[in-house]
Amino acid sequence: MTVAQAVVEFLGNQYTVDTIDGQEYRGRLIPGMFGIFGHGNVAGVGQALKQYQLNDPTLMPYYQGRNEQAQAHQAVGYARHTRRRQTFAISTSIGPGSTNLLTGAALATTNRLPVLLLPSDTFATRASDPVLQQLEQPYAYDITVNDAFRPLSKFFDRVSRPEQLFSAMFSGLRVLTDPAETGAVTISLPQDVQAEAFEVPDEFLAEREWRVRRPEPEDDDIRRAVEAIRAAKRPLVIAGGGVLYAYADGELARFAEATGIPVGNTQAGVGVLPWNHPLSLGAIGSTGTTAANAIAAEADLIIGIGTRYEDFTTASRTAFQNPDVRFININVAPLDAYKHGTSLPIVADARKALVKLNQAMGGYRVGGDLERDVAAQKKRWDAVVDDAFDTRYTPLPSQNEIIGATNRAMDPQDVVICAAGSLPGDLHKMWRVADPFGYHVEYAYSCMGYEIPGGLGVKRAALAEAAAGGAQRDVVVMVGDGSYLMMHTELVTAVAEKIKLILVLIQNHGYASIGALSESLGSQRFGTKYRHLDPAAHSFDDGETLPIDLALNAESLGARVIRVASGEDTIKDLEAAVGQAKDAPEHSGPIVIYIESDPLLDAPSSESWWDVPVSQTSELESTQRAFATYTDHKTRQRTLLG
Structure with missing residues (x-):
């Protein structure tokens, strides 16, 4: 068989085994593979997936995605909801297909969450160098773009000869299932090696168990x-x-x-x-x-x-x-x-x-x-949150009210998803969680664009959980317009598979989180508003709001959209919209709830601090004041030795 066929069959036979309080769990480590195909993998992993789809469709199901980074995010979301017992593999073509995975690798490793990355690489034989999309370095011809994965991965290997596949896979899956070492595992597969045939021992393809190590304390x-x-x-x-x-x-x-x-x-x-x-x-x-x-x-x-x-x-x-x-x-x-x-x-x-x-x-x-x-x-603190959630009429609602309404409308076992902007901090403070699986905020890397693909990964895991007799969970993604614009195309993935993902899309016409941070640091919300350019001042700060209709955008991608109008009943209507979305059939596709908010209405203070340096000298009075505040906070910073 070919190297790619061996990869697919091997992965389909790997199982995680975990024991908690005498209860043993056994499940498939890699329940499926994502892939976007190009000349680097179409005749290798692509051919192998198609062959097994025809011969044994349960061995390694294939899933589409619209961006390689988003596929990694789906795998990470799935891994977290399954408590690191399962994850997905991702196959890419060479060049930009591979480097699109770099952010996903960094996110997985930073969060200590497993994901198996299989980026294609240039010809191991160099028979056709330089191929399309190959990066050439005059000082080291053995370097490819895939070497960029080395500092981002917990394990990296390149299979330059078919026989190297055995040690690469065994070593990679050892790291993938190790709670202390897990993160991105990257195994680079040159496109010619993927299609090369070799003798594969039966024991390599046999079912194998990977027991989660849970060390006892001394x-x-x-x-x-x-x-x-x-x-x-x-x-x-x-x-x-x-x-x-x-x-x-x-x-x-x-x-x-x-x-x-x-x-x-x-x-x-x-x-x-x-x-x-x-x-x-x-x-x-x-x-x-x-x-x-x-x-x-x-x-x-x-x-x-x-x-x-x-x-x-x-x-x-x-x-x-x-x-x-x-x-x-x-x-x-x-x-x-x-x-x-x-x-x-x-x-x-x-x-x-x-x-x-x-x-x-x-x-x-x-x-x-x-x-x-x-x-x-x-x-x-509970009284502070009650007050923040309390509905009061303003032209546009605060994000606090939106969080409160969404929280009230969801069931205890439902999952909220977020990653970037002002929402993660506000959710961390105020979200009232009742279930250990009910909160999923990616804040180790805080990656803009994670929310929709990460939510899809969680929803896939929740559907598998329900099919096995577990809890029935709705998954609700909360995302601002800035993060939505980074990776909204994964809505198409949800449409294609009719996955009911509920999305609360908050439009505030800019980057609310960095705007507030910029203001606190004396930089006056510079570059954080979505406005028309003023050519004379070359400024985006004071122009008219951009005529962007994100609800229409989501609708054009095939999602069902519920617009929540601004007015006295906005928060009540938002609660009703979330309830309406929850009542939709399970396989009815994504539902986007669109609402506008006021980015200048802040969340309650944590009475705490975050160290972001302020310019020591400045001609701006606002920056001078911010530096005085910063200097005062620095006096309370400690080495924390003990």
Whole structure:
């Protein structure tokens, strides 16, 4: 068989095996493959997929997409909803088809989510060099555009000879299924090698299981952690995505309820506790709640579980102001367990570490003063969100009201999707989640354009979940006009497959998030408005609003569109529109709900900070004022050693 045929048959026979509390999961690791075909893969992977479609259509189903980057985003969305047990493979042609995957690779690796990338490459034999779309470097002829994947991938290999396929695939799938190392796995396939025939051993094509490694914590590490917790007066848990990937939310709830230790969560950790749990402080950091940030400021012990401590989580290292603060970092990845110079790293699966902590803590409970503070801060923040969600008539609604209406209209098990702009921060603060699968915001890379393809990936996983007897979930994408314009064409994918993806499209005529950031930094929302060019001043800041009709655009792509008119009943009509979309049949195609908002109506303050440097010298008075504020914040920035 050819190399491409061997790739397809091999991948169709790979299974993930995972055991949680004695319950064993076994499922296909790669349930399908995306591909856009060109001269690099049409006669290789394309031919193999067609052959197996005719002979065994269940082995490796093929799915179309409209952009290679978007296909990677679909795979990542699917992987996250399946808790990294499954993902898709993506085949591309050489040149631009391959490099379109670079953003997808960076996103997957940054988020610690598995995706298998199979970009085609130039001729290994160099018989026809230079081929169409080949990049030539005079100093190194063995470099191709695919070498750009090396720093973006957790594993990279190039199959220059058919016999190399075996070690490439085994090594790649080892990384793909490793919780500590997972991310983008890139295996470059030269176009001539794909079509080359060779002898393939039966054992390579046989069914193979990849067991998810969930390492136990060291007993001595647990002992030292228990001593530190017992000595703490104001401990705080920061829960990240690792809690959800380890299915540790139940153990975390038991830990919090037994000890009284409150829990704040990162973007990836939303859902570890329901929003109304008495010990859930909600989001922490730059986009956090005032409740979580107030408790964090005085905490003397931070128990980080499954978090990589990015700068939004730590408020650029200003969140923790107690001079004696220490860190217990529980993480399956040593890179994250050792962050901030902690003297208490625990390299282990989050659930297994929590099980042992729960067994070892005995009757420990925090003091009544901390419990009272947690209740008071939580009550204060809940009132702030209630007020932000409260409908008040303005010419255009605030994004807060839109979030509140969408949240109310969705069922607890439904999933909200977002990635970029002002929405992720506002959702992190205010979205009231009741289900551990109910919140999916890609904020490690915060990639504009992720929302629709990422939502499609989640919806595919949700449909498979429902077919296996699990929850029935609607998937609702919330996206601003700026991010929508980056990758709206994947609506066509949903139309082609009649996938019911609900899209709340918020039109604010620009980049609301960067506009607000620009203003806070003294740059006066420069370059963030969608306006006609003023040729005399060469400015886009003050011209007329562009006559763009995004609702009509979505309609032209085949989506059903519901326009929510601006007026006194806008928010009520939005709730009704989301309900109407939810009532649509499951395989009726995408539904876009279009609404306009006022980008100048801000979300409630997190009373926190994010470090974005301000010009030290400037002729603009606004920048001078911003630099004075920036200098003041820098005085509270800490090294966080402990």
